[in-house]
Each structure stands twice: as structure tokens, then as C-alpha cells.
């Protein structure tokens with residue numbers, strides 16, 4: 314199972330806003346998601362043992378040289394040189410083992426983290442719209458980038474140091490016990506309280522590091538937003554205010570880092586202090602244990618004695634205790650950073666996706682898709698209900714225009730139809746199948762949304778259009794453009810299909826971007842097309858092309874257009890008028906107009922603005938559906954309990970009821 318799939322299968326775990334896991338749970342879940350980290354771990358650990366043992370050979374060799382080769386007044390040069398040569402060989406072997414271990418760790422951790430990063434990225438693209446909205450984009454970027462980097466830093470440096478240090482501690486303790494258990498107890502008695510103190514500090518640091526990772530995410534978010542919105546910031550003269558926001562985010566991150574690291578600052582000096590103190594005590598007690606008076610006493614039988622070589626070795630071995638404590642700042646720092654980063658990536662991976670892979674494999678019949686809604690309600694977590702008990706049937710192939718004031722729920726309705734959101738209650742059926750039961754591929758292949766401002770990626774026009782159908786040829790792209798009547802327009806661009814669109818399509822006009830976005834959607838040949846009309850006016854020539862392209866594209870598929878221009882509603886088979894989350898009117902344009910209700914007033918208002926000389930009429934009219942005065946004219950009872958107006962039912966309309 315891939316990392317993403319395994320994450321999906323356990324999509325019941327806490328979401329992005331959930332309580333963070335503890336250390337053990339994070340590591341356990343992390344290893345589940347990135348099993349590559351554990352691959353070949355036995356060999357890596359063996360190499361670590363060799364590397365750790367190799368470093369400990371020096372004090373052992375010192376003891377042997379002193380006690381066996383030098384003590385007694387007559388140095389045994391052969392023994393000394395053999396011991397030194399053997400120690401050198403072991404140290405060399407340890408060096409090679411250490412190199413091998415590092416190599417394996419780097420390879421395994423990079424493979425694991427690349428997989429984790431890719432899985433996190435894939436998962437972000439499968440989250441429902443709500444999770445994406447809740448989590449700020451920069452924060453998501455930080456989860457995929459800097460949080461994973463934090464894990465990588467630890468697994469490749471701090472983790473190795475920690476592994477070797479722990480092994481050396483264990484081996485050193487064993488050797489020290491062998492030489493003199495009372496001295497070992499003395500050393501442990503001095504170091505254990507420090508270890509506990511550091512453990513307590515580590516707990517506080519763990520909590521602090523979660524805040525650090527969160528603040529780093531927020532900081533990246535602000536920075537990303539200000540870079541993307543640089544032009545708006547400059548044009549509105551908001552540079553200073555925005556700079557203050559960025560500065561505040563940077564300062565907050567710095568303060569959290571400082572607060573987090575403060576408890577660890579003592580650990581270095583504590584390591585020095587306890588290391589020095591225990592060396593002094595070991596020397597004093599060791600010398601006492603070597604005196605003749607002690608050897609003659611009854612205590613000797615209990616505590617044993619110590620040779621000069623053993624005492625010297627002891628002093629060296631103590632460094633294996635003090636060094637990790639001195640390094641604790643760095644290691645704990647990296648470890649906590651990594652654990653906090655890991656936790657955040659896991660939270661992301663455990664966030665339920667819009668529709669799990671294991672959903673039923675429903676498949677609407679081929680061709681245009683019928684849309685049905687039964688008792689659909691929706692509420693965003695942060696606010697009141699925005700859609701109320703929507704019931705609707707749009708027969709396959711029908712063209713529907715959705716109109717209504719700003720905030721009336723049109724986009725939310727569109728998001729429910731494309732599964733960017735899941736309805737709080739009720740059923741959304743596409744071709745008779747619950748939308749939640751459709752496989753992701755099926756949904757994306759058959760249902761397409763063209764948003765108001767079609768996002769373009771840096772690259773050529775061809776690249777942006779072909780994106781919707783991987784592996785498509787130039788001929789296919791040209792075919793689709795031809796079908797939309799846009800071939801002439803594309804060929805008229807400076808480099809035709811190879812024209813660069815710039816970052817986010819900035820090198821094209823808003824209208825041209827829409828044309829490319831439309832062609833991209835047409836590549837999918839959708840059976841249900843959701844169009845969010847642009848509110849911004851485009852020049853008449855582009856507008857005419859857009860309309861022509863839309864007309865051709867919508868032939869043969871069910872189309873739901875969020876109509877910001879009522880010209881679209883005029884030609885639709887069915888107009889749905891939204892008001893505060895309810896469909897208050899539905900019918901054909903002419904019938905609604907004749908009924909003299911909300912739609913009629915919207916239309917009147919539109920016509921009035923459209924007739925202003927030089928107004929937006931030339932582009933199909935202004936986005937009157939947002940005109941505030943409409944509300945002022947609305948009947949009072951509608952303000953409290955909007956009810957749907959029935960209009961002369963047409964054949965198709967009957968169908969919709």
C-alpha cells in the first residue's frame with residue numbers, strides 16, 4: 314500500500330485542527346505511513362553498534378596498555394604496539410561502519426521523506442474544499458516542505474548522534490560496571506537527575522515546538538500571500554501595513570523559538586558541570602579505592618578495587634555520559650522539531666479526503682448527466698446554515714442558469730455538485746448515483762467546473778490546455794480549439810499554442826485566461842459542466858468568442874451556469890433564483906419575467922445598467938445579480954422566510970419539480 318493509500322485507509326484519525334498526538338503515537342503512525350524509514354534498519358543498527366563500540370575501544374586500550382604494558386616498571390613495547398595497532402584497526406572499522414550507517418540513514422530517510430512529501434502533496438489535492446479553506450495555503454505548503462525538512466534534519470544528523478550516544482552510554486555503563494560497580498553507581502547517581510531534568514525540559518520543549526511549527530506555517534502563509542498579492546499591495550499603497558503583518562509574523566516565530574529553547578540552554582552548562590564534578594569524584598574515590606589501607610579493609614571485599622589503567626579508562630568513559638548531555642540542546646531541538654513537523658504532516662495525511670478511494674464504484678450512465686438534489690442543507694463550520702433543504706431535478710442535457718445576490722449560496726451549490734464540499738444533510742445525485750459514491754477519476758472525467766478566474770500555470774497555452782487530458786497530442790488540442798471556434802484566436806497569439814502565459818497566466822488578459830480555461834475544460838469533454846461566469850468585464854471581441862465557445866461546449870452536456878450576466882439566464886432552459894440559501898423562484902426567463910417577482914426586478918435592474926452609454930452592455934451586461942438595491946425592494950416577508958414562487962410551468966419545468 315502506498316503512503317497515500319494507507320493514509321486514506323485510516324482517514325478516521327484527527328483532522329488538521331485536532332489535538333496533536335503524543336511522541337510514541339507520532340512515531341508509530343509515522344513509521345506506518347513511511348515504512349521506508351524502517352527498511353534495512355537491522356543492518357543500519359548493526360553498523361551503529363560497530364561505530365559506537367569502535368569509539369569506546371580507546372579507553373579500553375588505554376586501560377590495557379597502562380595495566381599490562383606499562384605498569385610494573387618495565388614497559389612491554391611489543392604489547393603496547395600490538396594494542397595500539399589493534400585499537401587503530403577497530404577505530405578504522407568503526408569509521409567505515411559509521412560511514413556506511415550514515416549512508417544508509419541518508420538514503421532511507423530521503424526515500425521515506427520524498428515519499429512522505431509526495432503523499433502529503435497528493436493528499437492536499439484530494440482534500441475537500443472545506444479543509445482547504447480551513448487550512449491556509451502557506452500553512453499547507455509548510456507541511457509539505459519545511460515540516461518534512463525538519464524530519465530530514467533530525468533523521469540525518471541528530472538522529473545518528475542520538476543513536477550512537479545511546480549505544481555508547483549502554484556499552485560504557487557495562488564496561489564501567491566491569492571495572493568498578495561502586496564508581497559506576499556514583500557516576501549514574503550524578504548523571505541520572507540531570508537526565509530527568511532534561512527529560513522534563515524536553516516535555517516543555519515538545520509543546521513549544523508544536524507552537525514553533527505552527528508559527529512557521531503561519532509566517533510562510535503571510536509571506537506567500539504578500540508575494541502573490543504584491544501588485545495589489547503596491548497599487549493600494551498598503552505596503553507599510555502589510556510589512557507590519559509580515560514583521561509581526563516573523564517576530565512571533567522568533568519569540569516562540571526563543572521561549573521554546575530557553576529551558577534547554579541550561580543543559581550544556583549542566584553537562585559540563587556534572588561531567589567535571591563526576592570526573593573529580595571518580596578520581597578521588599578511585600584513588601581511595603586503590604590505597605593499601607583500603608585494600609586491607611573489610612570494605613574491599615564489598616566494593617573491590619581499581620587499577621590505575623581502570624581509573625584512567627573510567628575518566629575517559631565519563632565523557633560518554635557528559636557528551637550526550639552537552640549535545641542534548643541540539644539533539645532535543647532537532648528531535649522536537651522533527652516530531653512536531655512529523656505530527657503536522659501526519660495530521661494532514663489523516664485529514665479525510667473528499668471521497669475515499671474505497672467508496673462504492675457508482676457509475677452514471679454515459680452521456681449528459683442528470684442532477685438531483687433531495688433535502689440538501691449545508692452549513693460551514695464557522696457560520697449559520699447557508700443552504701436550506703434544496704430539492705431540484707435537472708434533466709440530462711438541460712442548461713440551467715443560477716442567479717441571486719451575493720452570498721445567496723450559488724457557489725456553495727456549485728461546490729456541492731463538484732464534490733468540493735460534502736452536503737451537511739440530504740442527497741446530491743449525479744446520474745442517479747450518490748455523488749459520494751463516485752470514484753474520483755470518474756467524477757473528474759465527467760464533471761468539470763470552470764471557475765470565474767481560470768487559474769493558469771506557468772507555461773504555454775498548449776501546456777495549460779493539454780493539462781486536462783494527459784498525453785494529448787497537439788492535433789487533439791487543436792481539434793478541441795477548433796470545436797470551440799477558438800483556433801483562429803490561438804493562431805493569432807504571438808507564438809500560437811506556444812505562447813507563454815506567464816505566472817498564473819499574468820501575460821494574458823482576464824478574458825483570454827477564461828478562453829484558455831474553457832478550452833482546458835473542453836478537453837475533458839464533460840457530461841456535467843459547471844460554469845462560474847466571470848464578474849469582470851472583458852472586451853467585446855473576447856466576450857463574443859467566450860459566448861460562442863460556451864455555446865459549442867455546452868451542446869450535449871448538462872450545464873449549470875452561475876450567471877452573473879442575465880443575458881445567460883435569458884437563453885437558459887431553466888433559471889434558478891437563489892436567495893439566502895433557498896431557491897425562491899424557478900422557471901424559464903420569460904415566465905419569471907412575466908411573474909414580476911425577484912427575477913423580474915433583477916432583470917429590470919440589469920437592463921437599466923446595461924443601457925448606460927459606454928456601460929457594460931457591450932459585454933453582455935453588468936453583473937446585476939449582485940445589485941444591492943434589489944434587497945431594498947424585496948417583500949418584507951421574504952426577509953424572514955423566503956418561499957419559492959411558482960411560475961407558469963413549462964414541460965421541462967415540470968420535470969424539475
Ligand SMILES: Nc1ncnc2c1ncn2[C@@H]1O[C@H](COP(=O)(O)OP(=O)(O)OP(=O)(O)O)[C@@H](O)[C@H]1O
Pocket residue numbers: 446693694695696699717718719720721722723724725726
Ligand atoms: N468557506 C466558508 N466558510 C464559511 N462561510 C462561507 C464559506 N464560503 C462561503 N461562506 C458563506 O456562505 C454563504 C454563501 O456563499 P456563496 O459563496 O455560496 O455565495 P454566492 O451566492 O456564490 O456569492 P457570490 O455571488 O458573491 O459568489 C455566504 O454567507 C458566505 O459568507
